[in-house]
Amino acid sequence: MLEFREVTLRRAGRVILDRVNLTVSPGEHLALTGPSGAGKSTLLKVALLFEPVDAGAVLWNGQEVTVADLGAHRSRFLYIGQKPLPFEGTAGEYLNLPFTFAANHALHADQVEQDRLMEALGLDPALKKSPYARLSGGEQQRLTIIQGLQLERSFCLLDEITSSLDQESMRAVVGFFARDKARTVLAVTHNREWLEFGFAEVSLESGKLWRRE
Numbered sequence: 001m002l003e004f005r006e007v008t009l010r011r012a013g014r015v016i017l018d019r020v021n022l023t024v025s026p027g028e029h030l031a032l033t034g035p036s037g038a039g040k041s042t043l044l045k046v047a048l049l050f051e052p053v054d055a056g057a058v059l060w061n062g063q064e065v066t067v068a069d070l071g072a073h074r075s076r077f078l079y080i081g082q083k084p085l086p087f088e089g090t091a092g093e094y095l096n097l098p099f100t101f102a103a104n105h106a107l108h109a110d111q112v113e114q115d116r117l118m119e120a121l122g123l124d125p126a127l128k129k130s131p132y133a134r135l136s137g138g139e140q141q142r143l144t145i146i147q148g149l150q151l152e153r154s155f156c157l158l159d160e161i162t163s164s165l166d167q168e169s170m171r172a173v174v175g176f177f178a179r180d181k182a183r184t185v186l187a188v189t190h191n192r193e194w195l196e197f198g199f200a201e202v203s204l205e206s207g208k209l210w211r212r213e
Ligand SMILES: Nc1ncnc2c1ncn2[C@@H]1O[C@H](COP(=O)(O)OP(=O)(O)OP(=O)(O)O)[C@@H](O)[C@H]1O
Pocket: 011, 012, 016, 034, 035, 036, 037, 038, 039, 040, 041, 042, 043
């Protein structure tokens, strides 16, 4: 269980987060909405302790997360941003990339699972042979989502991951996460589709966080 407790964050003389309280329980699906510049992405960075806070704390299962817990804490989360990084190689090599990192040495790529995820997100598995750089922004974005999903981290922090997708692809992605009851999801979005798929709305405005029931 992730908790933001009385989190206050000021930057450049402005209060971005003003005594924000939020608890995200296992299996919950939350859409974090709010105007541009409200601090939504910043809140995700705070969850991972990439942004230091001026007051308050981030807790995991009731315990404050400290710098000493950083590695273990960050390994609980799958973070996906809205812009895939450049990559030279095929789409298949891009999907296998995380398994080349020492941190994931205990994990192995499962080609059958990769194909299943590609089909679920509206991608033809034959795309794996294509050079990644030649794919569309929307295809690269969905491959980035699949790349992360393979790591089997159960808490997803998603930052506007559907912003470059057309309606059909976006519905495939949102529907996938909505059906996935094993994962906990906190998704920053400007897109009301997440709410239509059953995500509960938490909204950030003028530093204050509201949970809409
Ligand atoms: N390190 C920093 N120094 C100065 N200002 C910062 C810093 N980090 C964030 N900000 C400011 O905090 C505000 C919140 O930014 P953030 O990216 O979290 O907003 P957002 O709600 O995710 O916006 P969008 O919907 O446009 O992506 C912005 O005005 C940003 O410029």
